[in-house]
Amino acid sequence: MSGNPLPALSAAEQALMDLVWKHQPATVARLLELVNASRPEPITRNTLQTQLSRLEAKGWIRRAEGEKSLEYSAVVKEKKGRVGLLKDLKGRMFGGSALSMMRCLVEEGGISKAEIAELRKLLDEHGKGGKP
Template sequence: MNPKKASSLPPLSPAEQALMDLIWRKQPVSVGDLLRAVNDGRAEAITRSTLQTQLHRLETKGWLLSDDEGRARLYRSVPSEKGGRGKVLAELKQRFFGGSGLSLVRCLVEEGGLSKEEFDELNQLIVKHQQGKKP
C-alpha cells in the first residue's frame, strides 16, 4: 500500500481517533498490547474481536499498516502523529467552526478551561509566529 498524505485520508470516528492516539504513543504495537491499553481503566472491556474489527477498518481507510513479526501482528500509523492530528483538527475546524481558526481558538480560550501555563505557552507561540519563527 502506498502511504497516503494525511489530508487525503477519510475521517475518523471518535472511537477510531482514541485508538489512533494509543497507536501513535505505542507503535509498533501488537493487538494484545493494544487491547490491554484500550481496556486499562475501562469499566466494560472491549473484546479482542471488536478491537481487530476496528484495526481492520483503520487499515482499510489507510490510517494503519500491519506487519506480521514472528507470531504477532504489529500495527503502525501511516501518517505521522502531527499529520494525522492536523487532519482531524482541520475536520473539526470545518465542521464546528465553519473553517475559522480564530473561532476555534476563541472557543478554546473562552470555554476550554486552559490553565495559566497553557495560556502562557499560547502567548509565547503567538509571539514567535508574529516574529516569523517556527516553534
C-alpha cells in the same frame, strides 16, 4: 499517503490511533490491554480487530507479521494525522475559523493558564517572523 485528505476518524478510532502512535508496533493483545486499562466496560478482541481493520482500510495503519503475531503500526505520522483531524474539526465545527475554535477553548475553560502563556509565546514568535 498522497495529498488526498485523510478519512475522518470516529472518537474510538482516534483513541486507538493515539495508542498506536505511542506504542507502535503493537500486537492486538497489547492494544486490547491498553484500550481496556482505562475502560469500566472492556471491549472484546473482535471489537478491537474490527476497529483496526477500519483504520487499515482508511489508510491510517498497516499490519505486518511480527515474531509471534501480527503487529500494527501507523502509516500516517502523528503530527500529520493530528493536523488533518484538526483542520477537519475546524471546518466542520467552527466554519473554518481558527479564532472561533480558540475562543471556544479559552472561554469554556478547556485551556489552562500555562497553555495560554505558551500560546501567547507562540503567537509572539509567529508575529515576529517565526515559523508559520
